[in-house]
Amino acid sequence: MSVIIDDTCITCDACMQNCPVDAIVDDMSNPTGESRYYVHPEKCVECVGIYDDPQCAAICPSIGCISWDMPYTREHEEHFVSNDLYTISSTKSGKLKSPTLREKKYREDIPLEMRGVGKEVQEEPEDLNEVG
16 A cells, blocks of 8 residues: 545546556545545555556545555554554455565565554645636
8 A cells, every 4th residue: 555545636537547556435435434535545556567656546536635644564563553544454364464474566666654543645736827
């Protein structure tokens, strides 16, 4: 996992439709019970090896509602397993799909200082020139 969708999301479904690994669910299917879209940390790969940028943020009309989170790696296991923001799914045998079981790809060019709740994946451009 590497991205979080916060409560400023306008629930337009664009991110869900563009996620190449089906890691995003809508507010009705959020396993934490919160009324917001949810990114399954055990599925998200930050579009590494698929696209240059995370497609959820690239298509999102609500600039700033998608933020970077920690890489889904063994070093950050505690962050995902003991945090109320997440509900990690289990295998058929009952094992948590935690980072120890299976780490996920992540954008290595995004430093840890830029990760964590509130660090935007997509920022509004400073210079917007109107067309026409």
